[in-house]
Amino acid sequence: MSEKQNDKNQVFQTGRTTLVRRPERGRYDFPAIAAILDEAYICNIGFVLEGQPYVLPTAFGRDGHIIYFHGHLENHMLNVIGSGIPICFTSMILDGFVLAKSAFRHSMNYRSVVVLGRPKLVHDAEKQHALRVITNHVIPGRWEDVRTPTQEELDKVVVVKLAIEEASAKVRTGPPVDLDEDHGRDVWSGVIPVSQNYHAAHPAPDCGATAPLPKYAVNYTRPTGR
């Protein structure tokens, strides 16, 4: 399993998380992994049910070395995931389209994280804490502004945690890399940068005229690790 160094610079590389293709794009240290996780907020959870793999896109939050995600009690898949089976957590931030002079050298710029592990269900006080972590991961400060869950609401949510113990990050940056013999071709090559665009917020019909527009809804931004 993971070869542990000190807590700040823990290394999560194992045989299963080591990049074979393009090893130079791999990162295995906690700061590199955490920076990507803190800019992202959507993940894809891979798991197996009766021999069939499924992939569930969902929001997540990070608290130190723990990733939390959640779903409704009626979402059977969350209970399956929380039962201790092996899962694959993946999250990717797309940074651009890489247009080369040859079709073969086209690529994308991106930063991604993979975490392998066996998640656990979260209960009691940690459940409320986890929901705060997820809410504030997506919209920092939101939890403090809204009505917190009642016990009845908490009972309807399944919360799952995954420890970051076996993981990798993968990053591609920069321009296309064409073959020498293609450099002279008279076709445009370069990068079209891609990012998320957060637009002006629309109030809900029942928002009410007196509710002040919070800072995160005026000009929503993410921390960036780039």
Add this chain to the structure above:
Amino acid sequence: MSEKQNDKNQVFQTGRTTLVRRPERGRYDFPAIAAILDEAYICNIGFVLEGQPYVLPTAFGRDGHIIYFHGHLENHMLNVIGSGIPICFTSMILDGFVLAKSAFRHSMNYRSVVVLGRPKLVHDAEKQHALRVITNHVIPGRWEDVRTPTQEELDKVVVVKLAIEEASAKVRTGPPVDLDEDHGRDVWSGVIPVSQNYHAAHPAPDCGATAPLPKYAVNYTRPTGR
């Protein structure tokens, strides 16, 4: 398996793709599924290797009822996926953050597609066709502008196809839905719309001054099914 109607309005609903939680968000007809696939271009492929699920984020293209994706020959995972094992294809477009007056009612607006199936490796003439489909799915018209792959390059690419036979789409739109008793709370509620932002293209160092900037690099846009 899938209950087939006519080709244009085929239905892909099975027990495994039927939404249990929030069934009103489910769509099972081909036009609904195709519209989401045509706006998206990143998917997450779930598969199992030695009992461990993995999720691979990658680009894809659609040609009728076929989804194509690809990778380098050295990417062992593509060969595993193409060996006929069951996979889960998932693609999601995020449309907004849904901020309710209670933590429990927070959500996201999104459109997602799940396709279950056993993909096949693509060979010979179909391989070049599939690469054209993928390239032009991400950047329409790009294939026609660049040098097409040599046989040596084609031999280095693994191309996989997945038939859309068992699938579902899931869509959430609109404002937050708060409990009646929360409507009077003096906290802002509403939607922060999210979309992809395509920025001004940067030419590569070897682009050359005479290569004309193509239309897709001046003002890149996607077809939208919204």
